[in-house]
Amino acid sequence: MKKEISLHHKCHMNERCAKYNTCPIVLVHKLISGKWKILILWYLSSGCLRFSEIKRKLPDVTQKMLTNQLRSLEEDGLINRTVYPVVPPKVEYSLTKIGENMIPLLEQMYSFGIDYGKRNIIEKK
């Protein structure tokens, strides 16, 4: 652990992370720091969902914004978008192969969330 930290402690100055633009953590940051991306990926980690189903799970997001986020995730190769030419229209979203690799990360976020919630109760927030 200590050793792992030492490998990046001079981020932007060592061989693994020589430049800001090629730093892996900067890359991940760009992928998931969209306003709703983590939640979208999380919901899709259980299986594919329709547009309206995702929207229902995200009460605070506007339709336009959700469309933007889904398009961005699609461009980054994290989710698939499947359009069924039926009436009424049906569009399904699912994780790509690469997107599925993010599931352990999402699971760990979930665990941290539980831990964080407990600590904040203890520390009376």
Add this chain to the structure above:
Amino acid sequence: MKKEISLHHKCHMNERCAKYNTCPIVLVHKLISGKWKILILWYLSSGCLRFSEIKRKLPDVTQKMLTNQLRSLEEDGLINRTVYPVVPPKVEYSLTKIGENMIPLLEQMYSFGIDYGKRNIIEKK
């Protein structure tokens, strides 16, 4: 793994994640989805840094935005802000105990970033 997924596949509908506002992943999302939070936490995971040092590592962030993000992280109990009453002013930031619990998560993001980068090279992007 499959079992773990089954525990949240009805997120917002089961006992662990009954409501949007109490869902652990929503909580984590609020903590780290700020425009620069992941990167700030990552840089601080190697040790405390001064305001100007963080700024130097983030060429694209404005001073105002960096201040906002640091204040928000402080409010959420993820980082400490230490002011030294000297001239010129000196302010240091570091992870709190809770913030340190996020380091494994950040390490996993870093690993995913490396993996994602490799795959995109292979798939000629």
Add this chain to the structure above:
DNA sequence: CCGGATCCATTGCGATACTG
């Protein structure tokens, strides 16, 4: 009906200048 595109009103953010 569903997914998405369009038109404004509002908010947030960046650039710059200024201060303790």
Add this chain to the structure above:
DNA sequence: CAGTATCGCAATGGATCCGG
């Protein structure tokens, strides 16, 4: 050095319309 203050623009939300 580490912020605040101010202003103008770009991103965002809400309502509406559209096409299948």
